[in-house]
Amino acid sequence: MSPTTVVFYLLAAFTVASAFGVAVSTHIVYSAFALMGTLLGVAALYVFLGADFLGAIQLLVYVGGILVLSLFAIMLTHRIADVHVSNRAVGRVPAAVVALLVFVGLVRVASRAAWVVWDRQALVPTTAAIGHAFLGRWLLPFEVASLVLLVALIGAVVLSRKEVRP
């Protein structure tokens, strides 16, 4: 077992454990922090795969943006004094069954698929390549995604305004 493999399994275990925490935790805040852990783990795994820019973006946007936003939302949607915020779960058994079935299906696909593994490439910094791609071939999707973000921004502002009753 090479050190890479051990690192992989460690990272994987951390991520899965955090994800578990997200899934089963009763406190919503605990879930949020477990999600942070998961996102950190995923970022680490990205870096493990040689996607250094992606990992950084993951940390910046997902953890620093989305997760913080979620925490804000949590705080805004519960009374300040109410620390024990409910995060009940219902229907665990049917969900577990379905989840299990899906997992089994996916695992079967994974194991039976005839994976074609190509030659490994050396790990190189990817930032420049991604930058070139965004402003080259993938320019239109990039711009459209920007537009989407703009609309989402406006939409979020509009949606979260308090209704003014005449």
Add this chain to the structure above:
Amino acid sequence: MNPHLVATPAAWVALVPLLPLSGAIVLGLGGAWLQHRVGPRAVSAIACGTVAAAFLLALRALATLIGLPPDDRLLVATLWPWLEVGGLAVDVALGVDPLSAVMILVVTGVGGLIHGYAIGYMHGERGLWRFFAFLNLFTFAMLILVMAENLLLLFLGWEGVGFCSWALIGFWYREPANAVAGNKAFIVNRIGDLGFVLGLVLLFWTFADAGVPTLAFRLMEPRADVLQGAQLWGMPVVTLATVLLFLGATGKSAQIPLYVWLPDAMAGPTPVSALIHAATMVTAGVYMIARLHWLFALAPSTLHLIAAVGLATAFLAATLALVETDIKKVLAYSTVSQLGYMMLAMGVGAWGAGIFHLVTHAFFKAGLFLAAGSVMHALGGEQDMRRMGGLWAALPHTAVTCLVATLAIVGTPCFAGFFSKDAILWAAFSSRYGHPLLWAGGTVVAGLTAFYMVRQFVLVFFGTSRSDADARQHLHESPAVMTVPLWILAVGAVVAGYLGVPPVLGGSLGVPHVLEGWFAPLFGGHAEGSGGSHGAHAELELGLMIASVTVAAGGALLAWLMYGARRIAPDRVSDALAGLPYRVLRHRYWVDEMYAAVFVRGTVALARVLAWVDTQVIDRLVDGAATLVRGAAVLGRSIDDWLVDPAVNAVADATWAVGRAARRVQTGAVTSYLYGVLLGILGGVLLWWSWAAAR
């Protein structure tokens, strides 16, 4: 009848009945207003004017007839077609021939005099307009009856006079007894009318079956041969029809068994009694038989029946008049008795003699009634002869005219009644339908007639007054408007007789029997003894004449002895034979009581039975039908409730249930929606896999 008779069209003849009708309509509709606003004189003027005008027209009709050849004496006014049903076609056709000319002169002449008399008699009457309206209406109906050219129109007049009689008898209807008398007259007449209608129908039926569907006299008489041999239920049609028609005549002309209404009819005003119940309506039966003489001539058995009934009635009524104390009731029974004489004449085929007596009777009976009215008027309404007497000096006009009429009815020679009554008696003896016994009976009745008439006259006018002091104080002769008709009628009661002087008396003097010649074209073939014997039996006739006059004189003498000279006490006579005959007569043979017990009670009992049937049987049936309908409704309702509604509801419920089941998808819970999405994706993926695997 002349088979080749040529009728002369004369539309103006229709005015004779129509003038009184217009008077009746005017007075009926506006009489109250007229009487109130203009005065009773206007009412009287209209009423009497129409009848007087009709009389003048009747005279003109007579003159016109005289101007025509004897075989063609017929004036016809066909007004309009009345009915056309099946094969029967009836017109409103009025005709004047020798018979109806005599009748209309009597009706309008005597009727006109009575109208004038009534102006005085009914003076101050509040319902004067109603009285004269009905009187005019009666005149119209009677004229229609005698002028009708067919049996149906005659029946219309027949019914009309019956109605007017009811209205006039019960004129003072506020007194219940008067209304009851009117009802009795109408109901009893109705029974007779039933017979008339049945006879009419039977007659038409027979004629129609033989191909002559008509009720017009001029068309039926030549074809009378169709009645030969015709039978119904084993009886000759002719006999049956004539008996039924005669039944109608007994009702109208107050013969046995339907005479009981006439005495009660005296409840009406005296002019009514004079006009309707002496001179005109009651003679309708006699006229009808004269008009249909050719029919009755075909049924000898009916003629015998008529003669027997007539004589029996004459005798019965005369006996009842012997003990009457009411001045008008005596005259009523006298009328019934004289009508019996007329029926006797008809029964022996002496049509002309019967009509002759009808004419003379009209004069003296109307005169007697009007005189009685004058007496009652003088005594303030007193009708009981036991409270009269000694009125000769106080009421000269009334007394003299009454004397003349009394002499006439008794059959005093040279007065009218003598000639007509003797004609009947001779015919009763000598006719081929007659019999000496009939003559004998008629002579006995003549004696009774003389008795009760003289009795009445003596009781009223002679002797000491039995009225109370108050009445004696107000004693006064009637005004001229009442005495003038009395005089005219008195003159008629003498002169009218000379229309029928029998050859045995007048032959040597060259005086013709006017009526015989007059009626010859009509009755020629069938008349019997109407003109009296012609030479062959002159002595027999004279002898019979003397015999009957003697009997009458004897009756008169007896009455004078009992009531005038007071030689024989009336009480001793009435007490004879233990007073039984007297009591029987006073109770009028208990005829009314018998009718009440048998017919009236019987009808009431029948009505009760039928009422029971109606409520118990018929009503139950009807209710049963209603219950059936209700049951059907309940059944329908059940079907609706148990079949239709559940079906409809089931549809609605099904929709509801489906909706309720379907809406469970719409949980509103996000989680379930997520499940749905997930399962849908998984399902899609599976499908895609299987599709890809199959490729």
Add this chain to the structure above:
Amino acid sequence: MDGVGVQSWVILSAILFVLGLFCVLTRRNALGILMGIELVLNAASLNVVALAHYASLGRDGQLFAIFVIMLAAAEAAIGLAIVLGIYQSFETIDVDATDRLRG
């Protein structure tokens, strides 16, 4: 990378995906459901990046993942705004309580 086969990466992604699925299906807190969705997205992105790496198409997979992150951000913003709106209307973000549209 020796010893870590592509299957491992796929299985890892599968585990994360299923956990995210489980979280989505069981949570009653709306924010919990959104967290589950983030897990799923991350699992999918990881899977793509891993497969791209093994297919020597590393750059393309990363581009995909970057796009996903961008869209996840937009989606999270909107989603959280909606949750705030729900909170304003219902005073709660319990999704079982927001069943006013139930039939």
